[in-house]
Amino acid sequence: MFWRYEVTGVDTITLHFGDAIDIALVDRIQRAARTLADKLEGRLIDIVPSYTTLLLRYDLLSDDLASLVAGVSDALSALPETGAEKGSRQVIEIPVYYAPSVGPDLESIATHSGLTPEQVIQRHCSGVYNVFAIGFAPGFAYLGEVPPELATPRLATPRPKVPAGTLGIADTQTALYPLESPGGWNLIGRTPLSLFDPGRERPALLEAGQQVRFRAISRDEYLELGGRLDDLPWASELPDEPDTGDQK
Amino acid sequence: MTNQPGFTFTKPGFLTLLQDGGRRGAMHMGLATGGAMDRHAWAWANRLLGNPYGTPALEITFGGVEFRSHLDTQIAVTGAEVQCAVNREPRALWSTINLKAGDTVSLSAPKRGVRTYLAVLGGFQVKPGLGGSCATFTREGTGGLQQDGRPLNAGDHLPCSENQATVPNRKVSDHWRPDYREELELSVIPGAQIDRFPARVLETFFSEPYTLTPQTDRMGARLKGPALETTGQTLISEGTSLGAIQVPSDGQPILLLNDRQTIGGYPKLGAVTPRSLDALAQRAPGTRLRFRPITLHEAQLEEREFLEFFSRNL
Numbered sequence: 001m002f003w004r005y006e007v008t009g010v011d012t013i014t015l016h017f018g019d020a021i022d023i024a025l026v027d028r029i030q031r032a033a034r035t036l037a038d039k040l041e042g043r044l045i046d047i048v049p050s051y052t053t054l055l056l057r058y059d060l061l062s063d064d065l066a067s068l069v070a071g072v073s074d075a076l077s078a079l080p081e082t083g084a085e086k087g088s089r090q091v092i093e094i095p096v097y098y099a100p101s102v103g104p105d106l107e108s109i110a111t112h113s114g115l116t117p118e119q120v121i122q123r124h125c126s127g128v129y130n131v132f133a134i135g136f137a138p139g140f141a142y143l144g145e146v147p148p149e150l151a152t153p154r155l156a157t158p159r160p161k162v163p164a165g166t167l168g169i170a171d172t173q174t175a176l177y178p179l180e181s182p183g184g185w186n187l188i189g190r191t192p193l194s195l196f197d198p199g200r201e202r203p204a205l206l207e208a209g210q211q212v213r214f215r216a217i218s219r220d221e222y223l224e225l226g227g228r229l230d231d232l233p234w235a236s237e238l239p240d241e242p243d244t245g246d247q248k
Numbered sequence: 249m250t251n252q253p254g255f256t257f258t259k260p261g262f263l264t265l266l267q268d269g270g271r272r273g274a275m276h277m278g279l280a281t282g283g284a285m286d287r288h289a290w291a292w293a294n295r296l297l298g299n300p301y302g303t304p305a306l307e308i309t310f311g312g313v314e315f316r317s318h319l320d321t322q323i324a325v326t327g328a329e330v331q332c333a334v335n336r337e338p339r340a341l342w343s344t345i346n347l348k349a350g351d352t353v354s355l356s357a358p359k360r361g362v363r364t365y366l367a368v369l370g371g372f373q374v375k376p377g378l379g380g381s382c383a384t385f386t387r388e389g390t391g392g393l394q395q396d397g398r399p400l401n402a403g404d405h406l407p408c409s410e411n412q413a414t415v416p417n418r419k420v421s422d423h424w425r426p427d428y429r430e431e432l433e434l435s436v437i438p439g440a441q442i443d444r445f446p447a448r449v450l451e452t453f454f455s456e457p458y459t460l461t462p463q464t465d466r467m468g469a470r471l472k473g474p475a476l477e478t479t480g481q482t483l484i485s486e487g488t489s490l491g492a493i494q495v496p497s498d499g500q501p502i503l504l505l506n507d508r509q510t511i512g513g514y515p516k517l518g519a520v521t522p523r524s525l526d527a528l529a530q531r532a533p534g535t536r537l538r539f540r541p542i543t544l545h546e547a548q549l550e551e552r553e554f555l556e557f558f559s560r561n562l
Contacts, residue, residue, distance in 0.1 A: 006440035009489030009519040010547045021484060033276075046275040048487030050511050055275075055487025060552045061559070065544060133485060134278040135511030138388050142485075179389065196277075198378055198390055204277040 001032060001079040005069060008055065011045075013068065015054045021144070024082075025052055026130045030209030031083050032076055039075035043068070049208040050133040051142075091128055091211045094176070096167055097222035098124070098189035100238040101229065105155075105186035107242070109169065113149045117242030121216050123147045124188065129174065129212045139178035139196030139204035143212055146174050158184030161233040165191045167214075178204070180231075189216075192227030252373055252407035253349075257400055259314035261355075264400040266372060266392050269302040271379025275487065275510045282383035282391065282506050285466060285529035286363050287522070289327030291558040292424065293367035296324040296344050298415045301558040303371035304382050306400070308364040311357040315406075317347045322369040322414055328361030328428070328530060343419030361428040361530040370409025385507060387467070432531060434524040435542040435550075436493065436517070441483075444515050445495070449476050453517065454539050458501065462533040466507040468494075469528060471537065475499030478515050485513040491520035503528075521547045523554060 001017075008014045017032065018025045029049050036056070037047055043063055048055040058068045098121040100106050110117045129143035146169055154170045159182065162168075166177045168185025177183055178196035195205045206212065219240055223229070257264075267290065270283025284290035284307055294303045306313075311330040325332045325341050332339045333354050339345045347353065355364060374382040377391050384392030384399060391397055393404060400406075442450065458473035476499045492504040494514040503520055504512070520528070521542065528537070 007437065007544055008439055008516070009491060010437060010521055010544070010551050012487075012489040012519075014486055014489075045272045046281075046487075048275045048510060050486045051484045053484075053486040055489070057275075057489075060548060061555055064548055133511055134276060135485060136278065136509055138278045138390065140278050198395065203378060208276065 001028065001076050001081055003032070003076060005072070007065065011060050012055055012057045013065070013072075015056065015072070016052060017054070018052045021051050021132065023130055023144075026132060026209055027083055028081065029054055031079060033209075035075050035079055036072065040071050043071065050135070091213050092206070093213050093215050094191050094193060095217040095221065095225060096125075096189040096191050096214045097217050097219060097227060098167075098242070099219065099240050100242055101232065101240045102163075102190035103167065103188035104234050104238055105152075105168075106188045109150065109152050109186055109188060110242075112152055115149065120150060120188065121242070123150060124169075124174070125214045125216050127213075129214075131206050131208050131210045131212065132173075134204065134206070134208055137177070137179060137181055139206065141175060141195075141206035141208075141212075143174045145172040148172070152186045154184045155186065158182050159233070162187065163190070163228070163231050163233065165193065165195065165227070167191065190222070190227065192222055192225035253319040253410060254373070254405055254407040255315040255317055255353075255368075257313065257315045257402060257404050257406070259312060259354075260400040260402050260404065261308050261311060261313040263309040264313060265307045265309075265384040265386075266304050266374060266400075266406075267307040267383050268304040268381050270383055270506060271381040274379030277378075278510050279378055279390070280385055280388065280507045280510065281379070281490070282381060282385055282466075284365065285506055286327055286365070286526045287554075288426065288526040289363070289530075290365045290367075292342065292420050293324040293326040293365040294371070295558060295561070296326075296342075296415070296418060296420065297322055297367055297369045298561060299367060299369070299371050300561065301555075303367065304374055305365050305367035305372070306406075308355060308366060309362060311355050311364055313366075314352065314354040317349060317351045317353065319347075319349050319408060319410060321347050321408055321412070323347060323353070324367050325355065325364060326420070327364040328358035330358045330364050331356040340419065342425055344415060344417045346414075346417070362532055363529055368408050369414065370412040373407040373409055387507065426527065426530070428530040431536060431538070432524075432527055433538045433540050434528065435521045435547060436539050437519050437521060437544050437547050438541055439492075439516050439518040441516050442518060444479060445476065445517060449478075450517075452476065453501075454541060457536045457538055460528075460531055460533050460535045460537060464533060466505055468505055468508060469503040471501045471503070473500070476501060476517075481515070482513045483515060485511040488512045489519050490522060491525055493517040493520065521551065523550050
């Protein structure tokens with residue numbers, strides 16, 4: 001497997017596997033991360049995957065740069081560029097209630113893309129997304145890529161409050177806000193699932209390298225699955241269902 | 249909630265957080281690492297009491313704390329120079345202090361420095377959370393006394409360890425007590441992205457003073473000084489290192505600190521060493537800073553010396 005490293009701190013190096021965002025890298029980086037976690041067990045404090053990189057934080061009481069790089073080199077040398085288990089990755093299905101009441105930018109994305117809100121929903125649900133990276137906040141998964149017609153720039157002014165579970169689009173990526181936080185993504189819906197729960201054995205529902213598919217659900221199913229509508233910080237006059245009046 | 253004796257806080261201070269050595273193995277979930285900002289003062293407070301490196305203590309920003317002890321124990325107060333009193337009797341910092349049940353301890357606002365550390369014999373008895381740490385993360389709403397990221401509040405009860413063998417009374421020699429008024433030169437390990445900056449920009453960075461601004465917190469230190477010209481281009485986000493020097497498009501550097509986001513995409517000049525960040529944690533906004541390059545080898549020797557010293561108990 002091809003990689004190069006950069007020194008990024010007193011006890012960190014960053015491994016680079018490519019220079020551009022590429023779905024093939026997601027799988028490669030995941031296999032490298034698993035191999036390193038296994039073969040350098042106890043020597044790495046943190047392994048942080050991102051789009052093209054893996055950040056490794058090591059223990060200065062047991063390694064210096066030379067011994068760590070030698071260890072990484074040994075671990076990764078035998079690893080092929082593509083994995084045998086490709087395609088066997090399980091796809092996580094996330095139910096989403098797409099509606100202006102929980103996704104106040106649904107209509108504007110429709111306008112922006114020249115589609116009806118129904119078509120926006122249908123296209124957003126049509127693909128399988130890869131978790132490229134986790135960051136920004138606990139459990140916040142950057143998913144890519146949305147169909148090109150749905151790509152929409154970030155809001156000029158971020159909203160001060162976005163409720164947990166809200167689904168958004170920014171440029172070619174889509175993501176769910178795991179916890180209530182400020183946010184500048186275009187909001188189109190909301191999942192009733194808990195994306196981050198510190199009390200769970202695996203607190204974050206999504207991890208880098210996983211695959212995700214969205215399933216549109218009705219308001220009733222959203223509420224049945226425990227979804228909330230009583231904590232929406234924006235204007236309450238937004239309709240519950242998208243305006244599909246122009247559809248025959 | 250707990251019957252364990254401890255300290256009840258009547259004044260929680262401006263920002264008082266439980267902190268330890270920070271999380272390990274949790275960054276991939278998007279969880280910050282956290283931990284004491286000035287490890288030097290924090291580690292000495294624990295060491296005085298014979299607590300192992302990593303023991304949770306209180307990080308008290310800008311002082312103003314008062315609490316009552318419900319047990320006989322010992323504490324140590326280090327870091328920012330506050331006036332410490334037990335039942336209104338002054339006590340020395342950087343030394344063990346004996347407490348009796350019923351004693352009231354008060355810490356004033358600091359005269360010098362920013363963060364005061366308060367450790368207790370045997371450590372505060374708080375269940376570690378994510379990443380094996382009880383560090384408090386206000387932005388994430390995780391960690392700390394109630395595992396919800398809240399700073400200490402008035403009325404909070406912090407459980408302590410009972411029936412611990414006391415340690416002999418001792419103090420840290422003056423040699424190890426930093427002067428927080430000294431001008432600070434931060435050591436920088438140059439990063440690979442340094443070649444994204446023209447030579448004259450690097451010359452500016454390593455020769456001109458920068459000022460620590462009030463927009464500085466546990467996530468990052470924002471500096472003000474001669475603008476550092478960059479290509480202005482953001483990069484593909486990657487995992488962030490402690491001390492990384494980010495240069496956003498306005499050219500004013502930001503140092504990424506303990507509670508930084510786990511990935512980021514601004515060009516980075518290099519990383520300030522953890523030992524320099526320990527010293528920076530005691531500097532108030534307005535402080536003038538300078539930077540000097542250091543080799544990775546030197547930086548690792550210095551950091552290893554620190555870790556080895558504090559991992560051996562007194």
